[in-house]
Amino acid sequence: MATRNLNSHRSIQDNLLKRIHSGEWQPGSLIPTEAALADEFGCARTTVNRALRQLASEGLVIRKRHSGTRVALTPIRKATLEIPIIRHDVEMRGHTYNHMILKSEALQPPLWVQVRTGLKHHDKMLYLQTLHLSDNRPYMVEDRWVNLNAVPQIEAAPLHEISPNEWLVRKVPYSRGEISFSASLADEEIAGILETKLSAAIFVIERSTWMGDTSITTLKMYYPENYRLTTVL
Amino acid sequence: MATRNLNSHRSIQDNLLKRIHSGEWQPGSLIPTEAALADEFGCARTTVNRALRQLASEGLVIRKRHSGTRVALTPIRKATLEIPIIRHDVEMRGHTYNHMILKSEALQPPLWVQVRTGLKHHDKMLYLQTLHLSDNRPYMVEDRWVNLNAVPQIEAAPLHEISPNEWLVRKVPYSRGEISFSASLADEEIAGILETKLSAAIFVIERSTWMGDTSITTLKMYYPENYRLTTVL
DNA sequence: TTGACATATATGTACGCACATAACAATATT
DNA sequence: AATATTGTTATGTGCGTACATATATGTCAA
Incomplete structure (x- = not known):
């Protein structure tokens, strides 16, 4: 027909x-x-x-x-935000990507991490501070806490070649996650790393992921003021 | 079976x-x-x-x-963000909602609005500044530009009873939109309205919508530092 | 070697049918 | 009058079939 x-x-x-x-x-x-x-x-x-x-x-x-x-009474339009691999983000803008591990130590989680993950202070966690670079200039700082009970393999991962972000996204599945956005001011540490002024505006993304009931990782990402996260409706 | x-x-x-x-x-x-x-x-x-x-x-x-x-190589997880009616946002937190129209005038659009909407400086636009209140305390300031050629009815709308946000979401359909998030510092005007310190961190959401090729409205929303936009993956 | 053509294959879509399920409505029963 | 029961209705889902369409691969001829 x-x-x-x-x-x-x-x-x-x-x-x-x-x-x-x-x-x-x-x-x-x-x-x-x-x-x-x-x-x-x-x-x-x-x-x-x-x-x-x-x-x-x-x-x-x-x-x-x-x-x-x-x-629908309110034609609720939904914006979909993808959870990217930072390297792709940078490379899609036509820049070259690098990353540096600034800190890497097994620590007891501070209170805000305990609250977010549900883990206790005696649980072993890996703290990783990573600087992501775009054309060798600071692009974003990532403060990450990884649950070593859930992801012990990360201690053997070549995190200097593949960033913790990419390694985890690729290797470790999760079944549930939460993400939130906010604004804050740069403290001395962040300002120093991102090479911004003290008290510059910082765009913050926080993300936590779980597999079932066990926390995988929780992190804060700090972007300098010029960063914009854009998406279509 | x-x-x-x-x-x-x-x-x-x-x-x-x-x-x-x-x-x-x-x-x-x-x-x-x-x-x-x-x-x-x-x-x-x-x-x-x-x-x-x-x-x-x-x-x-x-x-x-x-x-x-x-x-998928990157099992891209998508977060979905709903575009809410602000009143619902506030009321869902158990607070009472109010709004105040601070400014309302037909103006020629400034450059950033022209760039975003594709309209020219001689196009008639309505500029609306609205303060959204939660329990009578400042919750968010909205700077909105409405294309009067596309939405002439808005001049007759009872915007003191129903906020421009809600009126537009309910009455005016759109086929395409863009939304972006960023952080900035409070200038004198915003700090004054939101009752924050000068140079406090401000969370900014910008949104533009179109119906086909004609711009409907474009706006910036300014949230004080304590605001967090949260969603699940 | 190259290009034109045919073929096989995996997904894409549509149809008609059947039955499942939730929710409301009308009726019968206590 | 309050409670069960039954029926009706609109969506939800699954099946088997048929054909459409894009694409990789192979074949043959210039």
């Missing part, structure tokens, strides 16, 4: 999207059932189902059994 | 995920074909297809026609 490809789930999705965006279907209102839409488009219900499922996963419609499908 | 529900796309997905996380399937390696997996699980290929499609949409596997499916 010639009309086959007109009925692809993709074009149906576009069509439905248009009605939502144009205001034909107001936020909160019920839209026709899958069967009705399938009838209208002259396609199988499974095809409409797929289109609607996709729209639901993007948060544009809310689906409930029996009740039907309605346009 | 009793084994029917064992073959749901969800459990298949979990099963595949386990193999990726356990390292049984290394990053970059080819995994069995849909047909082979369908055979192994004793289900239809369409079911395996759905499981793999979902994993691909989450960035865990890369699929190519003919070549097959392989585990």
